[in-house]
Amino acid sequence: MPELPEVETTRRGITPHVMHRHIAALTVRERRLRWPVSDGLESRVSGRRVVDVGRRAKYLLITLDDDSTLILHLGMSGSLRVVARDTAPQPHDHVDLAFTEGAVLRFNDPRRFGSLHHAAAPVAQHPLLAGLGPEPLGADFDGDWLYERARGRRAPVKSFLMDNRTVVGVGNIYATEALHLAGIHPGRPAGRIARKRYHALGEAVVAVLEAAIEAGGTTLRDFSDVNGRPGYFSQRLDVYGRAGAPCRRCGGTLRARLIGQRTTAFCPRCQR
């Protein structure tokens, strides 16, 4: 399932294929995504040229030459491929963005948790983006931010960390990994963690995400990069999905527990 590193990998992968290209046609085969794709979207983007391929949180932002932006979320199972114009659509190939230059950007999403919107500038004010917290790899995110924001919070630190208003792009996998790297118990109330430990957590979040982007994105069940090659970060996960196995740091036995409705693996011995 695409988390931020996968989305960033996808962004980098599609950029050379779509940047500066002219949209010949947008084809929507299945409008029932996370939200219904709005009627008339096809005609609003047809003929436009792509001037930027960006990302905010896990949203891909394809900006057009009229300053409007296509906002695409890959959801849980979505992926983008670049295919030749006459390539037959496969099951769950819901959207095509065809370019006059020949290639087609194709969106596939079996579970349809993904979404497609089109917004006028400034895109940052779109309701989906307006309330989001800082980018984890941006200048506004660090341990001090986490510490200050955690004041008075009684929710588990893992839930706090996965809250988009705290920081974006940290889903279950990377929250689990970052907390282990920082030696913090995922169930600890967010407001009861020292500033110094939040410094460690902030650094852990950045380290884990950067390593994953470097590796080309984690592959779990259904993510593969834009060229169809799977990422390979999953081999490097230290705790996620490893309950019952030995902790790589202290040798203790990793446990799993439900925190905020999410399965959470952790080491009861070196995470406090």
Place this chain on the structure above:
DNA sequence: ATATGAGCCTGTATGC
């Protein structure tokens, strides 16, 4: 205000 739970959806894995 924060915190928790439901619901969306379907492929995959498990249990009988």
Place this chain on the structure above:
DNA sequence: TGCATACAGGCTCATA
């Protein structure tokens, strides 16, 4: 072997 059920997950909305 086949079928039924549980589970996974990001995100928003509703409720306490």
